[in-house]
Amino acid sequence: MEAETVQTVSPVTIPEWGLFVLNSIEKLLRLPESWDSYDAKQISPNSVKTLVILLAQSIQRMLFDVPIPFVVPTVGGGFQLEWHQSGIDLEIEIPPSGKPVVSFVNVETGADWEREINLWDDILPTIFEPLISNSSEQNNRS
Numbered sequence: 001m002e003a004e005t006v007q008t009v010s011p012v013t014i015p016e017w018g019l020f021v022l023n024s025i026e027k028l029l030r031l032p033e034s035w036d037s038y039d040a041k042q043i044s045p046n047s048v049k050t051l052v053i054l055l056a057q058s059i060q061r062m063l064f065d066v067p068i069p070f071v072v073p074t075v076g077g078g079f080q081l082e083w084h085q086s087g088i089d090l091e092i093e094i095p096p097s098g099k100p101v102v103s104f105v106n107v108e109t110g111a112d113w114e115r116e117i118n119l120w121d122d123i124l125p126t127i128f129e130p131l132i133s134n135s136s137e138q139n140n141r142s
Helices: 016-028 045-060 124-141
Strands: 070-073 079-085 088-094 101-106 112-116
Touching: 016 045, 016 070, 016 079, 045 088, 045 124, 079 124, 088 124, 101 124
Parallel strands: none
Antiparallel strands: 070 079, 079 088, 088 101, 101 112
8 A cells, every 4th residue: 555645735825805805705606696686697707716816916926915905796797896095996897707807096196097907917016006005105104
């Protein structure tokens, strides 16, 4: 009888905001079809798959200082992550297609854009940077 090989996996540190999002998604996955008493769809597996990729990319890029977002379901079967703080509005919608759409508004600078993103590109640091720097500035004022 051969000895079994045991592989160990190093624990992965997940950002606080990532844990919050995962817990929120777990609850949203329990929503039934027509959860809004109209024709809202259940959360799509593609949306969840994209979320896992977003979190993995965030961990790989050490994006731990991102504030905790609001997490809301969309009627089409996806969900949206929303950050609204100090004149910055950042929303990442993850539709059933799994192709995330980012909307960004900075009231102070007038920056305002929306676009579909590819999570395999190195775009997340650019997207989250205003939130991280804004959060750091607020902590320094405290």
